[in-house]
Amino acid sequence: MSTRTVIVGSPVGLHARPAAKLTQAVQAAGVPVRISLGDGEPVDAASVLAVMTLGAGHGDEVTLHAEDADAILDQLAELIASDLDSA
Template sequence: MSAAERTAVVASPVGLHARPAALFARAAKATGLPVTIALDGGDPVDAASVLSVLTLGAGHGQRVTLRAEGDGAEAALAGLVALLETTG
């Protein structure tokens, strides 16, 4: 089983709040892999949980770390990073 880790900068002007958090969580769940997201130096939370993503409090321009395990983890994270870095 492969594991992958990537960092991203939150592009949304409102950060990972409400709609951007819901879109991100839905995309994370759609990967079918266990995916976590964490602020730099923070504890990771379940990226597929809208509530967990909201409680992270990631704001515009903040760096987050994504981790995934399983076949296709690199590709899954590439898609999630692209979503975080382009949602505006």
């Protein structure tokens, strides 16, 4: 299992628009990816509702989990660290 831990960069956290952008990227990757907040239980990173339910705010640490998908996790981590709420 590959993991990446990253700090949420969007000022509104992983809410609405940022969550939608993240889940679209996960779906496009075609690899099952899970995301967790702190030590919490990982949820499906392709589900907007699941990602929003985490309640991850700006500056929170989240961890991405996937099987043998290092390059994809690197790309998703970079995405989460950016301001996904900007146009």
